[in-house]
Amino acid sequence: MNRINRRGFMRQTAGAAAAVALGKSAIGQESTAKLTGTTIRALGKTGISCSLLGMGTGMKAGGKQSALTRKGRDAFLSLVAHAYERGVRYFDMADSYGAHPYLKESMKNGPVERDKVMLLTKTGAKDPVLIRADLERFRKELDTDYVDVVLMHCMTDPAWPEKLRPCMDAMEEAKQKGIIRAHGVSCHSLGALKSAADSDWVDILLARINPFGVKMDAPAEQVVPVIRKAHEAGKGILGMKIAGEGQIVDKLAQSIAFALKLGTVDAMPIGFLEPTEVDQAFAHIEAA
Secondary structure, eight states, X not given: OOOOOHHHHHHHHHHHHHHHHHTBOTTSOBOOSSOOTTOEEEOTTSSOEEESEEEEOOOSOSTTOOTTGGGOHHHHHHHHHHHHHHTOOEEEOOGGGTOHHHHHHHHHHSSOOGGGSEEEXXXXXXXXXHHHHHHHHHHXXXXXXXXXXXXXXXXXXXXXXXXXXXXXXXXXXXXXXXXXEEEEXXXXXXXXXXXXXXXXTOSEEEEEOOTTOTTOSSOHHHHHHHHHHHHHTTOEEEEEOTTGGGTTGGGHHHHHHHHHHXXXXXXXXXXXXXXXXXXXXXXXXXXX
């Protein structure tokens, strides 16, 4: 079975924290002034680090599958292998994307090595009993003792920290037990994003950001200060919708450059359907 045990988990967490202090990655790369897609970045104060470029698996398609998973097993596994071999060390999933079994297979049969990647997934549950059940199911579906990051998916209500406190407590309990390493939210409204920036509970924030206002919570000039506030509070910031759900692919270079120049986006998961799209994203990052 492709698992890392709890002792290994603790070593990895301690190593990541030391790496942040030394300006090095958790897997031994030196940080450099020149950013590339493979640059390992610290996620706030979490002690977790990952590659600047992440592979998203949730391109919108509806139902319990993403556009990528609908392409089928072979296409998915081939794309994961290509991204990993290029240096991607962050895979972004959700319960609703249908991606867990494919990542499990990529880790079981290669080339993905569990202890060299950050696995992030999301739960849509709004009840603590269902949260706990989801976390156990996610570990089985991924065949791993722990999941690096689990987010509550698609927050839109600004009052989510009050309304979902029992769910938050369940996730904090899971973190204390080593079932997950960090928790947080993905946001789909400006009010929810502001609440996430203010919440001490949020370790990791997945926020929509691009300079064109496409699939955003609000225009960039309103979103950027909120992300900056969260970043300054020590939260790990992951920038999503860099390509605006595919609507601004022709402007991807500009969008990547914008996110990088903010200085507050630690990593960015981008949804890919073809290996050439992975290569293009790497080229855009290097150019920026």
